[in-house]
Amino acid sequence: MQVLQAGPHKLLLLELDREFIENIARQAGFEFRFEEESRRVLLDLNAETRQAPLLLFDAADPANLGWFSRCQFYVDGSSGAVLQTPIQLANQRDRSGRALPYSVRLQINKELPASFRLPNKAPVTEQTVYSVLFNFLNALLNTGVGVCGGPVVQALAGRTEPQGNRN
Numbered sequence: 001m002q003v004l005q006a007g008p009h010k011l012l013l014l015e016l017d018r019e020f021i022e023n024i025a026r027q028a029g030f031e032f033r034f035e036e037e038s039r040r041v042l043l044d045l046n047a048e049t050r051q052a053p054l055l056l057f058d059a060a061d062p063a064n065l066g067w068f069s070r071c072q073f074y075v076d077g078s079s080g081a082v083l084q085t086p087i088q089l090a091n092q093r094d095r096s097g098r099a100l101p102y103s104v105r106l107q108i109n110k111e112l113p114a115s116f117r118l119p120n121k122a123p124v125t126e127q128t129v130y131s132v133l134f135n136f137l138n139a140l141l142n143t144g145v146g147v148c149g150g151p152v153v154q155a156l157a158g159r160t161e162p163q164g165n166r167n
Contacts, residue, residue, distance in 0.1 A: 001125055003114065010114035014086075016041055024130060028137035041108040044092065047084075047141065048151035053101030055139070056089075058155035073139050077150030084119050085132050086112055089145075091154050099154045104107055104140070108133065 002013040018034060025032040025043060033044040047054060052139075059074065073082055080088045092103040108129065116124050118132060139145050147155050 001120065004111075012112045012114055012116065012124055014110045014112070014124070014129060016108065016110060016126060016129065020130055021133065024134045025137065028134065029141060030137065031145040039109065039111050041110065043106040043108070044103070044136070045106060045140075046092075046103045048102050050102055050141070054104060055144040056153075056156040057144055057146055057158045058102070059148045061067050061155075061158060063158060071139070071144050071146040073136055074146045074148050075153050077147045077153045079150070080107075081146075082136060083148075084114070084117075085136070086110075086124065087133065087136060088131060089153060091156070099156060101156045106133075 001015060004011040004013050018036060021041065021043070022032065022034060025045060029049075030045040030047050032046065035042040035044075056075070057071070059071075073085070075082050075089050080090050082085040082089055088107040088109070090105045091099040091106075092105055093099055112124055118124060118128055122128055138143070144157070147153050
């Protein structure tokens with residue numbers, strides 16, 4: 001990890017190891033495509049062998065209340081940001097625009113403000129990012145991730161159709 005000074009701004013530059021990230025994705029049970037850019041890492045994750053969709057739930061739906069209460073991670077549905085992490089999530093879509101139930105795209109930001117903290121005020125290091133990534137991937141497969149508001153990220157499990165008048 002490096003600390004960069006840009007005028008009055010201080011940034012943390014994470015030096016993420018490709019092999020380590022690939023091993024985490026493999027251990028969690030995902031097939032993946034890895035792409036590295038100067039300021040971020042992109043992962044297209046696919047869990048085609050699963051019998052059920054990835055556990056990405058609409059947090060506002062009362063039918064998902066049991067899952068929502070067990071979630072360790074929450075996604076801002078407007079921006080795709082996984083709250084209190086350097087990770088962003090997006091749905092992958094088929095040709096007709098429907099969200100694929102077994103696939104998501106993750107972005108891990110490598111440049112963060114020096115004041116950025118993980119849950120429990122933990123400082124950001126490569127090791128803590130690897131730990132968060134491993135826990136997040138396991139949550140998608142086992143415990144669930146809540147989507148809070150917004151039209152950008154669509155829930156994949158639970159009740160996925162919009163609520164409203166069904167007449």
